[in-house]
Amino acid sequence: MTTLSSKTAAPRSVSGWRSAQSKRAIITVLGWMVALVIFFPIFWMILTGFKTETAAIADPTLIFSPTLESYQAVHARSGYTRFALNSVAVAFGSTFFALLIAIPSAYAMAFLPTKRTKGTLLWMLSTKMLPSVGVLVPIYLIFRDVGLLDTRTGLIIIYTLMNLPIVVWMLYTFFKDMPKDILEAGRMDGASTLQEVFFLLLPLTLPGIASTGLLSVILSWNEAFWSLNLTSSKAAPLTAYIASFSSPEGLFWAKLSAASTMAIAPILILGWMTQKQMVRGLTFGAVK
Amino acid sequence: MATLQLHNITKRFGDTEVIKGIDLEVNDREFVVFVGPSGCGKSTLMRMIAGLESATDGDILIDGQRINDVGPADRGLAMVFQSYALYPHMTVEGNMGFSMRLAGVPKEERRAKVLEAAKILQLEPLLDRKPKALSGGQRQRVAIGRAIVRNPSIFLFDEPLSNLDAALRVQMRIELARLHDELDATMIYVTHDQIEAMTMADKIVVLHDGVVEQVGSPMALYHHPRNRFVAGFIGSPKMNFLPVTLTGVAPGGVGIRLPGGGERSIPVDGARLEESAALELGVRPEHLVLDEQGPLSGEIKVLERLGGQTSLYVQMDDELVTIMADGHVAYRVNDTVHFGFVPERAHLFDASGLALPSLQQHPLAGLTRHDNRAPGSPSEEPA
Amino acid sequence: MTKTRASGRTVGGLRTLSLQAPAVTLLLLWMIVPLGMTLWFSFQYYNLLMPGMAGFAGLENYEYLLTDPALWKAMGNTLLLVGWVLAITVIGGTLLAVLFQQEFAGRGIARVLAISPFFVMPTVSALVWKNMMMHPSNGVLAWLAESIGLPAVDWFSSLPLTSIVIIVAWQWLPFALLILLTAMQSLDEDQVEAARMDGAGPVAIFFFITLPHLKRAISVVIMIEMIFLLTIFAEIFVTTSGGPGLATTNLAYLIYIRALLDFDVGTASAGGVIAIILANIVAIFLVRMVAKNLEE
Numbered sequence: 001m002t003t004l005s006s007k008t009a010a011p012r013s014v015s016g017w018r019s020a021q022s023k024r025a026i027i028t029v030l031g032w033m034v035a036l037v038i039f040f041p042i043f044w045m046i047l048t049g050f051k052t053e054t055a056a057i058a059d060p061t062l063i064f065s066p067t068l069e070s071y072q073a074v075h076a077r078s079g080y081t082r083f084a085l086n087s088v089a090v091a092f093g094s095t096f097f098a099l100l101i102a103i104p105s106a107y108a109m110a111f112l113p114t115k116r117t118k119g120t121l122l123w124m125l126s127t128k129m130l131p132s133v134g135v136l137v138p139i140y141l142i143f144r145d146v147g148l149l150d151t152r153t154g155l156i157i158i159y160t161l162m163n164l165p166i167v168v169w170m171l172y173t174f175f176k177d178m179p180k181d182i183l184e185a186g187r188m189d190g191a192s193t194l195q196e197v198f199f200l201l202l203p204l205t206l207p208g209i210a211s212t213g214l215l216s217v218i219l220s221w222n223e224a225f226w227s228l229n230l231t232s233s234k235a236a237p238l239t240a241y242i243a244s245f246s247s248p249e250g251l252f253w254a255k256l257s258a259a260s261t262m263a264i265a266p267i268l269i270l271g272w273m274t275q276k277q278m279v280r281g282l283t284f285g286a287v288k
Numbered sequence: 289m290a291t292l293q294l295h296n297i298t299k300r301f302g303d304t305e306v307i308k309g310i311d312l313e314v315n316d317r318e319f320v321v322f323v324g325p326s327g328c329g330k331s332t333l334m335r336m337i338a339g340l341e342s343a344t345d346g347d348i349l350i351d352g353q354r355i356n357d358v359g360p361a362d363r364g365l366a367m368v369f370q371s372y373a374l375y376p377h378m379t380v381e382g383n384m385g386f387s388m389r390l391a392g393v394p395k396e397e398r399r400a401k402v403l404e405a406a407k408i409l410q411l412e413p414l415l416d417r418k419p420k421a422l423s424g425g426q427r428q429r430v431a432i433g434r435a436i437v438r439n440p441s442i443f444l445f446d447e448p449l450s451n452l453d454a455a456l457r458v459q460m461r462i463e464l465a466r467l468h469d470e471l472d473a474t475m476i477y478v479t480h481d482q483i484e485a486m487t488m489a490d491k492i493v494v495l496h497d498g499v500v501e502q503v504g505s506p507m508a509l510y511h512h513p514r515n516r517f518v519a520g521f522i523g524s525p526k527m528n529f530l531p532v533t534l535t536g537v538a539p540g541g542v543g544i545r546l547p548g549g550g551e552r553s554i555p556v557d558g559a560r561l562e563e564s565a566a567l568e569l570g571v572r573p574e575h576l577v578l579d580e581q582g583p584l585s586g587e588i589k590v591l592e593r594l595g596g597q598t599s600l601y602v603q604m605d606d607e608l609v610t611i612m613a614d615g616h617v618a619y620r621v622n623d624t625v626h627f628g629f630v631p632e633r634a635h636l637f638d639a640s641g642l643a644l645p646s647l648q649q650h651p652l653a654g655l656t657r658h659d660n661r662a663p664g665s666p667s668e669e670p671a
Numbered sequence: 672m673t674k675t676r677a678s679g680r681t682v683g684g685l686r687t688l689s690l691q692a693p694a695v696t697l698l699l700l701w702m703i704v705p706l707g708m709t710l711w712f713s714f715q716y717y718n719l720l721m722p723g724m725a726g727f728a729g730l731e732n733y734e735y736l737l738t739d740p741a742l743w744k745a746m747g748n749t750l751l752l753v754g755w756v757l758a759i760t761v762i763g764g765t766l767l768a769v770l771f772q773q774e775f776a777g778r779g780i781a782r783v784l785a786i787s788p789f790f791v792m793p794t795v796s797a798l799v800w801k802n803m804m805m806h807p808s809n810g811v812l813a814w815l816a817e818s819i820g821l822p823a824v825d826w827f828s829s830l831p832l833t834s835i836v837i838i839v840a841w842q843w844l845p846f847a848l849l850i851l852l853t854a855m856q857s858l859d860e861d862q863v864e865a866a867r868m869d870g871a872g873p874v875a876i877f878f879f880i881t882l883p884h885l886k887r888a889i890s891v892v893i894m895i896e897m898i899f900l901l902t903i904f905a906e907i908f909v910t911t912s913g914g915p916g917l918a919t920t921n922l923a924y925l926i927y928i929r930a931l932l933d934f935d936v937g938t939a940s941a942g943g944v945i946a947i948i949l950a951n952i953v954a955i956f957l958v959r960m961v962a963k964n965l966e967e
Binding site: 024027028030031032034035036038039040041042044045048057058059060101102104105107108109112113114117118120122123124125126127129130131132133134135136137138139140141142160161164165168218221222224225228229238239240242243245246251253256257260263264267268270271272275276278279282283284287 | 686687690691693694695697698701702704705706708709712767770771773774775776777778780781782783784785786787788789790791792793794795796797798799800801802803804809811814841844845846849850853854887888891895898901902904905908909910922923926927930931936939940942943944946947949950951953954957958961962
Binding site for chain 2: 179181182184185186187188189190191195199200203204
């Protein structure tokens with residue numbers, strides 16, 4: 001009986017196995033094709049950065065002799081470092097201040113909630129939905145009048161405020177996920193509020209705080225509305241610098257590619273590292 | 289070494305009153321179990337004792353001192369949480385020594401105390417591990433160790449065994465009982481599991497909807513439940529309840545007519561009964577006896593054979609009655625069985641659900657867990 | 672003497688307030704001051720090039736703006752841009768999420784490559800597409816077309832808005848993918864297996880199990896993208912500058928032109944108010960949904 005049934009079942013299971021195999025092969029090919037097509041412009045840009053200007057506009061080919069001359073040119077001639085430093089200062093500066101302001105606020109909301117907490121959270125979220133362009137005029141005029149146009153300080157202020165709701169929200173969800181029992185055990189063990197925060201809360205939520213900070217850095221680094229409108233030369237970050245390649249006389253593809261590659265590389269890597277937490281921050285916890 | 293008193297403790301969250309004026313006395317070195325269904329307020333009550341929650345009204349006294357306004361760390365208590373609440377980023381030693389670190393105790397002294405507690409709990413080989421690398425039972429022991437190290441006057445346990453599997457739970461139950469004897473400390477223990485309550489407690493506090501239904505030794509609660517709720521909650525399987533009619537009240541007991549027509553006299557005090565009052569008879573499954581001459585009968589709907597015992601689920605009119613019978617009974621489903629009970633083991637409840645007091649105390653009703661171990665010692669809380 | 676001191680929680684009202692004060696105050700200022708100013712300017716004659724002309728304008732800025740064909744062209748472009756990008760990213764994102772949910776060799780790396788465009792700054796992606804991809808003679812797309820015997824397309828002159836849509840969709844497709852993939856991972860495997868036991872094939876599973884499960888995530892994606900897409904700016908700024916003519920001018924770009932190129936603060940502010948109103952219509956729904964989520 002058993003031998004019989006296994007005999008009849010055998011061919012079927014082999015063919016089932018085969019079709020599962022071919023299905024898997026198709027999916028593998030499809031998955032990789034889609035990924036490569038989507039990634040292609042970035043790949044092409046990286047490649048072009050290692051070409052000469054002549055090779056860059058020649059017929060597309062994967063075979064060429066790589067050169068670093070565009071990278072050297074970008075560094076030597078256009079003062080890439082200055083723009084990069086602006087980006088670093090603005091992205092990290094605004095993230096620092098956003099965390100500084102947001103941590104106490106998120107702590108209060110997560111651990112000392114009142115009836116108004118939920119409303120406050122939602123209101124903060126709604127400020128994020130104010131379109132920048134709607135307040136461009138007054139911000140521009142205020143900045144002009146107080147001398148913040150084209151300054152790093154100006155951009156740091158704007159980015160801090162721009163990211164504050166997301167930072168508060170993300171920290172809130174991370175703090176909220178921290179088991180209350182652990183803090184209560186700490187209190188039973190005699191920890192003061194400050195000790196609670198430094199011995200328990202911060203060490204335990206450090207990964208969350210770090211990814212919140214990274215998201216804030218990424219968003220500030222890539223921001224291109226305020227940086228284009230509020231800076232010109234002195235405080236212009238990389239987004240604005242890259243935009244300067246759009247003028248017809250600045251059309252040097254190899255240099256554009258080299259500069260772009262340097263501009264996006266750090267953020268691309270940070271982005272890959274924090275994709276999971278990004279989702280949480282960008283959807284305000286509505287998708288987990 | 290401590291006593292605890294609660295006077296008229298009340299707790300309101302917004303408009304909902306979850307604890308409705310509780311008075312309680314916990315004696316020195318007593319093992320007290322708060323038991324009740326989920327939502328009865330037992331955890332809230334414990335958290336108020338711990339100081340993690342404030343009492344809306346009433347007084348909490350430890351050794352006669354009112355401690356309502358004392359912070360949780362300064363009440364001389366230690367608490368073991370349901371989730372264990374171990375600090376995941378600290379080693380076992382770090383966990384157990386955290387309170388002393390906060391208090392500024394020097395390192396060597398800290399280590400000595402942690403080692404001492406670790407020895408009691410057989411945790412020495414694990415001191416350098418992080419909680420993540422421990423099994424459920426080990427985590428549980430670390431949580432207890434963290435409490436022991438603080439040398440508290442009262443231990444609080446909030447459903448500490450509910451995250452363990454059944455076998456481990458039995459083992460930890462035994463270990464906790466042993467610990468209680470060894471440490472000679474006052475312990476308060478919250479659980480929804482009446483078996484834990486029955487096996488460990490000197491005194492059980494049955495809570496329901498924010499009020500105390502009954503306080504007493506496990507055997508007192510089993511043999512003399514004050515009301516229908518306690519009768520149904522304590523004991524497993526649950527007590528059976530049958531509607532009966534009053535036939536007469538005599539000095540020796542209350543006469544009733546059973547469903548099916550038989551008459552019996554139950555030895556309880558019926559002095560406060562009015563004529564033709566609606567009554568309910570309560571008999572535990574283990575006190576129902578299969579008997580061809582028995583006054584009760586019904587059809588078997590389900591049979592559960594456990595080997596040594598057999599549970600019969602018998603349909604009687606509208607009631608499904610559970611009978612715990614011997615493992616050898618040969619009945620089958622759909623058979624009709626006759627059964628009866630010993631009147632001394634039966635309970636009567638009036639319309640308001642209150643039990644009519646037994647005319648005779650059960651000889652074991654005053655017994656506590658300690659009496660099991662050291663026969664002859666005076667019982668602490670005669671019920 | 673407070674009976675509540677012991678828990679440290681009911682006295683928390685004050686503590687909560689003081690801890691939240693910095694964040695709340697700053698955001699309040701950030702919201703109210705510019706908003707109030709925009710509103711105020713929108714009722715003023717205010718042109719930086721004509722300092723002499725100032726004063727209350729009533730609804731004249733709005734009237735001027737609303738009767739300006741440029742506004743309606745810009746509104747139309749905004750809607751087209753938002754609509755097309757949404758369609759491409761949501762449908763594409765859902766399909767890609769299903770694809771990348773399957774187990775295959777090197778899936779982790781493929782996934783990372785596919786979400787990369789989202790982390791590229793908008794000016795870079797716009798310029799890479801404009802030059803290296805869509806250039807009429809030297810771009811990759813032109814080369815591809817020619818190698819299969821088709822004429823090369825001069826993307827930005829003949830299909831300007833389509834080109835912008837492609838670029839923006841390329842940037843936001845990974846966003847939809849990322850979110851929907853995350854949402855997909857929370858789908859209960861048992862549910863899928865139960866459906867399979869009930870005789871559901873892959874297509875039935877997609878429509879009856881996966882899609883309903885993704886409903887909420889999809890609406891979140893739609894709303895968040897809408898908020899960002901309504902005010903796409905940098906991509907237009909570095910590629911077409913709104914042209915040719917007004918072919919790629921959206922509301923955000925029009926406001927920019929009025930404010931920082933024409934220096935007409937009044938009209939630009941009126942445009943800003945319109946943009947805020949549009950965004951708020953979307954925002955109300957999003958906030959409602961997040962609020963519902965908070966309750967759980």
